Amino acid sequence: xxxxxxxxxxxxxxxxxxxxxxxxxxxxxxxxxxxxxxxxxxxxxxxxxxxxxxxxxxxxxxxxxxxxxxxxxxxxxxxxxxxxxxxxxxxxxxxxxxxxxxxxxxxxxxxxxxxxxxxxxxxxx
Amino acid sequence: xxxxxxxxxxxxxxxxxxxxxxxxxxxxxxxxxxxxxxxxxxxxxxxxxxxxxxxxxxxxxxxxxxxxxxxxxxxxxxxxxxxxxxxxxxxxxxxxxxxxxxxxxxxxxxxxxxxxxxxxxxxxxxxxxxxxxxxxxxxxxxxxxxxxxxxxxxxxxxxxxxxxxxxxxxxxxxxxxxxxxxxxxxxxxxxxxxxxxxxxxxxxxxxxxxxxxxxxxxxxxxxxxxxxxxxxxxxxxxxxxxxxxxxxxxxxxxxxxxxxxxxxxxxxxxxxxxxxxxxxxxxxxxxxxxxxxxxxxxxxxxxxxxxxxxxxxxxxxxxxxxxxxxxxxxxxxxxxxxxxxxxxxxxxxxxxxxxxxxxxxxxxxxxxxxxxxxxxxxxxxxxxxxxxxxxxxxxxxxxxxxxxxxxxxxxxxxxxxxxxxxxxxxxxxxxxxxxxxxxxxxxxxxxx
Ligand SMILES: Cc1cc2nc3c(=O)[nH]c(=O)nc-3n(C[C@H](O)[C@H](O)[C@H](O)COP(=O)(O)OP(=O)(O)OC[C@H]3O[C@@H](n4cnc5c(N)ncnc54)[C@H](O)[C@@H]3O)c2cc1C
Numbered sequence: 001x002x003x004x005x006x007x008x009x010x011x012x013x014x015x016x017x018x019x020x021x022x023x024x025x026x027x028x029x030x031x032x033x034x035x036x037x038x039x040x041x042x043x044x045x046x047x048x049x050x051x052x053x054x055x056x057x058x059x060x061x062x063x064x065x066x067x068x069x070x071x072x073x074x075x076x077x078x079x080x081x082x083x084x085x086x087x088x089x090x091x092x093x094x095x096x097x098x099x100x101x102x103x104x105x106x107x108x109x110x111x112x113x114x115x116x117x118x119x120x121x122x123x124x125x
Numbered sequence: 126x127x128x129x130x131x132x133x134x135x136x137x138x139x140x141x142x143x144x145x146x147x148x149x150x151x152x153x154x155x156x157x158x159x160x161x162x163x164x165x166x167x168x169x170x171x172x173x174x175x176x177x178x179x180x181x182x183x184x185x186x187x188x189x190x191x192x193x194x195x196x197x198x199x200x201x202x203x204x205x206x207x208x209x210x211x212x213x214x215x216x217x218x219x220x221x222x223x224x225x226x227x228x229x230x231x232x233x234x235x236x237x238x239x240x241x242x243x244x245x246x247x248x249x250x251x252x253x254x255x256x257x258x259x260x261x262x263x264x265x266x267x268x269x270x271x272x273x274x275x276x277x278x279x280x281x282x283x284x285x286x287x288x289x290x291x292x293x294x295x296x297x298x299x300x301x302x303x304x305x306x307x308x309x310x311x312x313x314x315x316x317x318x319x320x321x322x323x324x325x326x327x328x329x330x331x332x333x334x335x336x337x338x339x340x341x342x343x344x345x346x347x348x349x350x351x352x353x354x355x356x357x358x359x360x361x362x363x364x365x366x367x368x369x370x371x372x373x374x375x376x377x378x379x380x381x382x383x384x385x386x387x388x389x390x391x392x393x394x395x396x397x398x399x400x401x402x403x404x405x406x407x408x409x410x411x412x413x414x415x416x417x418x419x420x421x422x423x424x425x426x427x428x429x430x431x432x433x434x435x436x437x438x439x440x441x442x443x444x445x446x447x448x449x450x451x452x453x454x455x456x457x458x459x460x461x462x463x464x465x466x467x468x469x470x471x472x473x474x475x476x477x478x479x480x481x482x483x484x485x486x487x488x489x490x491x492x493x494x495x496x497x498x499x500x501x502x503x504x505x506x507x508x509x510x511x512x513x514x515x516x517x518x519x520x521x522x523x524x525x526x527x528x529x530x531x532x533x534x535x536x537x538x539x540x541x542x543x544x545x546x547x548x549x550x551x552x553x554x555x556x557x558x559x560x561x562x563x564x565x566x567x568x569x570x571x572x573x
Contacts, residue, residue: 011572015563072558073220078523078551083544087552 028098035105042108049107050100057100064095166194169501174255174265176245176431178202180210180569181472181486182271183233187571188494190235193501198237199263201255203244205230207569208301211483211561214335214519216304217297218342219312220558223305233569245272248435250465266467267497270453272432273473274331274481278424282396282405292399293419297339298331311343311419318352319418322404324361327393328425328450331473331481333369334516334528336360337377339421344384345521358385359415361392361406369479370534373518376547380520394422427451428474437462439476452476457532458509460493469493477512479532484515487568513537517557525553 014021039045068091069076079085173189175182178200186200212226234240243257254264276298278286289296290306293314297304314321321343325336340360347353360367360381367381367388368374381388392406392413397420404415428438428451441448453470454463457477462468471489473481480489492508499506512532517525528546529537538546544553567573 008567008573011567011570012560012563015566016559068555072555073215074523074551074554074558078554080524080549080551081545083540083548084551086543087555 031098031102031105034109035101038105038108046108049111050104053100053104053107054096056103057096057098060099060102061092061096063099064091067095166192167498167502168194169196171266171501172197172264173199173267173269173497174263175200175269175271176202176248176255177271177273177472177474178204178207178230178233178240179271179273179472180483180565181273181490182269183207183230183569184486184490184571185269185271185471185494186238187233187235187569188490189497190238191571192494192498196501197239199239199241199265200234201241201243201245201257201263202230203242203258205242207233209562209565211332211557211565213297213301213304214338214342215558216301217295217307217311217339218519218522219308220522223301225562226301226304233566235571245431248431248437250436250468253467268465268468269493269497270432270437270468270470270474271472272429274329274426275429276424276426278422280425281394281422283399284397284422284424288399289422293402293417294397294399294422295339295419296422296424297335298423307421311346311421314419315343315346315350315352317418318347318350318354318356320357320359320416321347322359322361322415322417322420324392324394324404324406324421325363325423326425327363328427329447329452329481330423330426332516333481334518336421336423337367338519340386341380341384341518341520342522343419343421344386349522357387359387359389361389361394361415363391363393365390370528370530370536372534372536372547373528373530376526377518380549397422428453432474437465437468437470444476447476457512458492459496460489460510461496469497477510477532479512479514479530482514482516483565483568484529485510485513487573488513517553517561519554519557520549523554524549524551525557526550527553527556 017024065088079088173196175185175198182200182202186198189196189198207228207230209226209228212221215221216223216226231240241257243259243261245255246258247256248270249256250268254262255268256262278284286299286303288294289299289303290310293310295307295310297307323336323340325333340358344358347356347358366374367377391409394404395407395412396405402417404417404420406413406415427433432438432453433451437453438451439447439454453474453476455461455470455475455477456463460469460471460475462470471493472486475489479485489510492510495506495508513529515529518528519525526547526549527544529539531537536546538544544550564573
């Protein structure tokens, strides 16, 4: 896919997601920043919290597959070849990892009683 | 300046079959956007008239307005609504609502382009002007004809577009309402079971995969509703093949056999008796009557009258069939008219051996526009259209084959080694249902 033009991809996603696109991008970016900030301020991963986050993440993976099946009007028996399994795995893994990171981050900041936004601005506080 | 447009397009043609990952629901993605490819606009005062604001006309308007500074671009179409036609199949499959395929033409008109809501009544190509039904005159330096094609239900005796949805008659081609009515008729048929008759016309047609798709979809509904065992599904091909690309024909033949879909070759629908539910076909040796509980009628198609009456179609001594149907005599690689150098024919109206899909539009329009822009810049374009055509061939609800090919009947997969063209895949269905429309709309805006 070496010629894939990011602007074309952006245009297509804009048409696909409409007004949802930018809030979704913002959510991903904010979560990523808050997650990294949390890792730095806690000097590593808290394993118990991560375990909980991963457990909930599994549900996120299933949810992502359900969303995908719904928006593409398809069922769970439609996979026909290797490319399908790759896509299913991708959707599931992205959904699971995204949810796990989100849950871990939110739990971390809420647990500390800190506001993530303030933390972004003053990571060391 | 002479190298500019050439280089723009050669990047595009070499790189972007993948761009068509979507147009077939595949493509389009890799195509460079106009703005990215041509940072400097060509200054000109040229008058460019585009006839038809469908897929090809709107795409041409967007690309021309992005590439030219000062040109007077006029696009003329009597219809205010824009139809996303590849979605008709999904409406008629009960997958999408009717409003999925209807939008407003005005929403896609780029700044600086004038939209005239009127029907073009005459293409006066010798006088370099077009005349509209309301009597307005639009002189031009370049003309782009993008009128699409006309459905001729009336050429089937006893058939009328008003019958769609009644008496077990469906036709997904007839427009958004017809697609919706077809879904009701087909769904009622699937509930009861019976004899389903499917066919394609003997003329050129848009999206030659659609008759096959709807056969597969109907067969799948019969199976899902438990009425398949008491039903018959019959597909009537107009000639000796199921698809013009031999390797695709063979694959569809195998799938039809596996699903128990009977095939008749060389059957052309001539008449229909809605009251008695009998369809009359011409065969190689005479006529044949087929009774039906549900029939999917696809009418003969030809160029709109305004083109047929003009000097633009193929002459009969060069191509009798295309002359009768009125397709424009354009060069198959440049889309430029063979006899009128300042006239281009893009989209369904182009008399070329493949094409007649929205995916082909995505490949044809940049070529035609590149030739016009190059000429206005005092240069020459080397951009060529290779016949790229694409068709996500739905083989059951939830699966499709992403078929892409060119003039030489070569398969031209956008994702070789990843998405196999002759494999029934969910990922291809996902492209058809999720990615094709956003890509199509991006194409209309000149952004894909
Ligand atoms: C059921 C169905 C399924 C399809 N599936 C697919 C698919 O899966 N993939 C794919 O790529 N393609 C598909 N297509 C084909 C695709 O929709 C067409 O190839 C594409 O729309 C062609 O674009 P066009 O601009 O040439 O014609 P159109 O989009 O039809 O536009 C022509 C325009 O010209 C206007 N016009 C006509 N006469 C005049 C006149 N005298 N004056 C002014 N304006 C005029 C019309 O009003 C219309 O707006 C499908 C089509 C149908 C019907």
